[in-house]
Amino acid sequence: MKGQAVLRCFGWVFFLCAALPAHAALDIEIIGAGEHQIPVAIVPFAGEGKFAQSISQVVSADLARSGLFRLVDPASKAPHEPREVVYADWPGVDALAIGSVEEQINGRVAVKFRLLDTVKQTELVGQSVSGKADQLRAIAHRIADMIYEKLTGDTGVFSTRIAYINRQGRINRLVVADSDGYGEQTVLAINEPIMSPAWSPDGSHLAYVSFEQDHAVVYVQSLLTNQRKVVANFRGSNSAPAWSPDGKQLAIVLTRDGGSHIYLAHPDGSDLRRLTFNGVIDTEPNFSPDGQSLLFTSDRGGSPQIYRMPVEGGVVERLTFDGGNNFSPRYSPDGKSFTYAHLTNGRFYIATQDFETKQMQLLTEGGWEKKPSFAPNGRLILFATEVQGRGILATVSSDGRVKQRMFPQAGDIREPTWGPFLKQ
Amino acid sequence: MKKLLIGVLLVNLLAACASQKPKEAVVEAKPAPVAETPRAVEAVPVPAPAPMVAVDPLNDPNSILAKRSTYYPFDVYVVQDADKPIVQAHAQYMSEHANRKVRLEGNCDERGSTEYNLGLGQRRADGVKKMLQVGGVKDGQIETVSYGEEKPRLTCHEEKCWKENRRTDLNYR
Incomplete structure (x- = not known):
């Protein structure tokens, strides 16, 4: 099996923990490597030592996490301007990133950055960015995105954000963080469970399920103003919010009419329409990128499996048949495949299925792995797993080759979901 | 008092x-x-x-x-024969005490997604509700809620915990 061959390829384990600053929210561990790693060197930026965040370290960590790059140690070489670069000094390196950070008078910083092609001896991209000193991580993620895009042709996701639940004792926090787990911001903290955070397509709002009214209620909260509204608070359970790609509709699951059924509503809860009528439990709807179809979990066939239906109604198609139960479907950003959690023999695996081949591919070794969601470029899948009894975040590349685990300093992480590209 | x-x-x-x-x-x-x-x-x-x-x-x-609890096999929401006398006794009691209100709280083990389990827990609670109604309890006396896998009584990843978590609690208010 291809998956087993891939597993045997995992030759190296790379700990970044030592490189991370003391106030790190998470420890990060990466396993595996892409097939064709691009050798790059990120030279420490001139002047970066004066700041709390080292730009070159954040950029290096981002690129390493993708699994697509081999980071070459610049050793003692420290060019900061193109004229200082001696290309002969960089054999075996395809690209070189150099730059500088300068403090400006008004508490802002100016970051200059260039990516050089060491083979053609040309500049691939260069940019000057100015920002507040506390935005250095964000600037570094932007630089990593630029490098990623130039060298792979794909859009980088280092500047995107993720959301998840951190449960510590009775306290449940809905958290938004950078894609590397830093910059945690608590959106909601309560003594009751929170479930199923879902990003609006523009990244400005989160829909989620909270038990603070002692049963499951769907809310939508603005990340800009922190104001929130109840979307659905009917008798029984109100849950599983999913945004339509245009952000104008939410699919939600209500039990008010008996059984769990999928409904559509506007994000303010108005114009409620029932979509599913069969099955006992229809839940976890997820819109296709074109907004035409929904994937969902249903036990209408006797066990929980993944189904697809047109949003406007029509034929429901069962998609998973492999032994075991299947949950939590999420479309890939290109709409050609979906990821889901596969339960068999008491273990959860993260799986993908291509709509054309209809073949299940297991991406992980199995364990307590739940709630997968694609990065907006489709190259990585974020999910929740458990290590030594702790709930942690993990990612796997969509080809299963590169795995990453992020350990929170405290609490158990549940229900992660990767946010959209943000408008730059 | x-x-x-x-x-x-x-x-x-x-x-x-x-x-x-x-x-x-x-x-x-x-x-x-x-x-x-x-x-x-x-x-x-x-x-x-x-x-x-x-x-x-x-x-x-x-x-x-x-x-005050009914228990279930994995991924099942029908009240089991062993627990039916319990639900029937509560049905009789509540039908004779029309001022009594009960909250039925469905729970699940963790072998499912949180959302699927929320649905399953709701079905478990609704199943008990149906039996109470058949036994003469008025709709207004019963409230159902699901906690899914969110409030486990026991937290190990083994059947000895899972079987305790697959239940509906009858919680008098």
């Missing part, structure tokens, strides 16, 4: 349930002192639901009504 006493009894039951099966929990619960006057009860510090027992069978730890 009545509420408080019920609360005390429930706390006892719950504390026992945390580590024991409900059947054993009943045995563990403090036996009610039989012939004590209300004044004597006031003198006794904590576990003293004595006079209520005589009045309300709900507070009799030896009554089947002391059993």
Whole structure:
């Protein structure tokens, strides 16, 4: 099996923990490597030592996490301007990133950055960015995105954000963080469970399920103003919010009419329409990128499996048949495949299925792995797993080759979901 | 006072349930002192639901009504035969006490997605509700809620915990 061959390829384990600053929210561990790693060197930026965040370290960590790059140690070489670069000094390196950070008078910083092609001896991209000193991580993620895009042709996701639940004792926090787990911001903290955070397509709002009214209620909260509204608070359970790609509709699951059924509503809860009528439990709807179809979990066939239906109604198609139960479907950003959690023999695996081949591919070794969601470029899948009894975040590349685990300093992480590209 | 006493009894039951099966929990619960006057009860510090027992069978730890949970196999929401007498006893009690309200709380083990389990827990609670209604309990006396896998009684990844978490609790209000 291809998956087993891939597993045997995992030759190296790379700990970044030592490189991370003391106030790190998470420890990060990466396993595996892409097939064709691009050798790059990120030279420490001139002047970066004066700041709390080292730009070159954040950029290096981002690129390493993708699994697509081999980071070459610049050793003692420290060019900061193109004229200082001696290309002969960089054999075996395809690209070189150099730059500088300068403090400006008004508490802002100016970051200059260039990516050089060491083979053609040309500049691939260069940019000057100015920002507040506390935005250095964000600037570094932007630089990593630029490098990623130039060298792979794909859009980088280092500047995107993720959301998840951190449960510590009775306290449940809905958290938004950078894609590397830093910059945690608590959106909601309560003594009751929170479930199923879902990003609006523009990244400005989160829909989620909270038990603070002692049963499951769907809310939508603005990340800009922190104001929130109840979307659905009917008798029984109100849950599983999913945004339509245009952000104008939410699919939600209500039990008010008996059984769990999928409904559509506007994000303010108005114009409620029932979509599913069969099955006992229809839940976890997820819109296709074109907004035409929904994937969902249903036990209408006797066990929980993944189904697809047109949003406007029509034929429901069962998609998973492999032994075991299947949950939590999420479309890939290109709409050609979906990821889901596969339960068999008491273990959860993260799986993908291509709509054309209809073949299940297991991406992980199995364990307590739940709630997968694609990065907006489709190259990585974020999910929740458990290590030594702790709930942690993990990612796997969509080809299963590169795995990453992020350990929170405290609490158990549940229900992660990767946010959209943000408008730059 | 009545509420408080019920609360005390429930706390006892719950504390026992945390580590024991409900059947054993009943045995563990403090036996009610039989012939004590209300004044004597006031003198006794904590576990003293004595006079209520005589009045309300709900507070009799030896009554089947002391059993407040139904249990299920994996991914099943139908009330099991073994638990039907419990639900039927509560149905009879509630139909005879129309002022009584109960909250049915469905729970699941963790082998599913959180959302699927929320649906499954709701079905478990709704299944008990249906049996209560068949037994003559009015709709307005019953509230159902699902906690899915969010509030496990026990947290290990083994059947010994999972079987305790697959249940519907009848919680009198």
